[in-house]
Amino acid sequence: xxxxxxxxxxxxxxxxxxxxxxxxxxxxxxxxxxxxxxxxxxxxxxxxxxxxxxxxxxxxxxxxxxxxxxxxxxxxxxxxxxxxxxxxxxxxxxxxxxxxxxxxxxxxxxxxxxxxxxxxxxxxx
Numbered sequence: 001x002x003x004x005x006x007x008x009x010x011x012x013x014x015x016x017x018x019x020x021x022x023x024x025x026x027x028x029x030x031x032x033x034x035x036x037x038x039x040x041x042x043x044x045x046x047x048x049x050x051x052x053x054x055x056x057x058x059x060x061x062x063x064x065x066x067x068x069x070x071x072x073x074x075x076x077x078x079x080x081x082x083x084x085x086x087x088x089x090x091x092x093x094x095x096x097x098x099x100x101x102x103x104x105x106x107x108x109x110x111x112x113x114x115x116x117x118x119x120x121x122x123x124x125x
Contacts, residue, residue: 013111014038019045026052026066035119037105044105046119051093053103069095069102071123079117082109089113093120 014036027033027047036045041056051074053067073095080090088108092101107113 014043014045019043023052023054035116037107037111039105044103046123051103069093074120074124077117077120077124079113081113091116091120 016033016036019033019036023033023043023045028049031047031049033045033047036043041061043054043056045052045054050071051069053069055065055067057063057065075094075096075098077091077093078101080092082089088106089111090104090106091113093103094100095102107116
């Protein structure tokens with residue numbers, strides 16, 4: 001089921017140890033990764049200071065784009081829970097005064113989407 005979720009674009013958990021090993025060079029002084037998720041190849045992680053989205057591009061995956069979104073710039077977010085026949089829940093995040101969500105991520109049912117929402121609310125509100 002994990003492979004199917006990745007193919008469908010649903011996020012799954014990634015261990016903090018694995019994220020720290022791969023991405024510690026992105027972190028500022030006193031910044032720590034607190035939550036992390038992966039899609040097929042892409043990664044997004046919540047630190048104590050910001051949300052970092054990693055877009056792995058190209059066939060080899062050597063080209064990567066890093067998008068840093070400080071929590072103070074998140075103006076709103078929404079949560080759509082998985083239904084009976086849905087395979088996923090969706091989290092949308094808007095930056096500043098944009099009309100469309102800057103970030104839209106789907107989570108499989110194994111992820112506590114309410115926990116992710118609670119975490120984000122604690123950082124933004």
